[in-house]
Amino acid sequence: MSIKDQFTPEEWVQVMTGPGRVGAAVVAASPSGVTGLVAEARALAEAIREQVSAQGRTPLLEAMAADLLGTPPDPSTLAQEERPRTMEEARARSIEGVRQAVWLVGSKTSPEDAAAYRRLLWTVAERTAQAAKEGGFLGIGGEQISDQERAVLDELRRVIGLETGAGSVTVTHETPPATS
Numbered sequence: 001m002s003i004k005d006q007f008t009p010e011e012w013v014q015v016m017t018g019p020g021r022v023g024a025a026v027v028a029a030s031p032s033g034v035t036g037l038v039a040e041a042r043a044l045a046e047a048i049r050e051q052v053s054a055q056g057r058t059p060l061l062e063a064m065a066a067d068l069l070g071t072p073p074d075p076s077t078l079a080q081e082e083r084p085r086t087m088e089e090a091r092a093r094s095i096e097g098v099r100q101a102v103w104l105v106g107s108k109t110s111p112e113d114a115a116a117y118r119r120l121l122w123t124v125a126e127r128t129a130q131a132a133k134e135g136g137f138l139g140i141g142g143e144q145i146s147d148q149e150r151a152v153l154d155e156l157r158r159v160i161g162l163e164t165g166a167g168s169v170t171v172t173h174e175t176p177p178a179t180s
Contacts, residue, residue, distance in 0.1 A: 003059045003109060003113070004067075014097065014101050015064070015101050015104055016067060016068075017097065018097065018101030019120055019121060019124045020044070020048075021094040021097040021098050021101070022122075022124045022128070022160075023128040025095050025098065025125075025152050025155075026156075028088070029151065029152035042131070043127040047124045048068070051124075058112050058113045059110075061117070061120065101117075102121070102161060121156070122160055125153055130144055130145060
């Protein structure tokens with residue numbers, strides 16, 4: 001039995017989309033314009049690829065890598081959700097999706113897999129936030145990480161289950177988060 005078999009197809013989609021939702025939350029917190037969005041999307045993809053292909057990866061990350069290299073699911077078989085109307089709504093939905101994915105992985109996999117998944121999510125969040133300067137003009141001025149991005153990173157740190165101190169990881173949910 002593979003680790004993927006521990007999840008329903010809907011749960012597996014939730015786990016697989018967790019890294020993208022982390023990146024979406026950061027992007028929605030402080031949209032960067034076309035050039036910034038391209039840089040953030042590239043950073044997000046590179047962070048995911050790096051984490052799931054790293055040496056010594058866990059069974060969960062191996063299963064995720066296999067799915068990323070395989071045939072993508074048919075979009076018509078996936079649950080369709082209404083598009084968010086505002087960036088704040090997009091950020092909130094993304095964070096809730098991350099919360100659900102973290103809970104699923106924490107409740108259905110080993111502590112090593114759960115820790116590796118949280119590291120994957122945090123790496124994606126940090127790299128996305130650092131990918132483009134915010135608030136400048138034509139790349140001049142601005143700051144690497146905006147106040148809005150810092151705020152969403154703090155929220156994601158809590159949702160993912162990372163302590164701000166010595167880098168220890170804690171489980172933040174004993175029961176499943178609310179679903180929309």
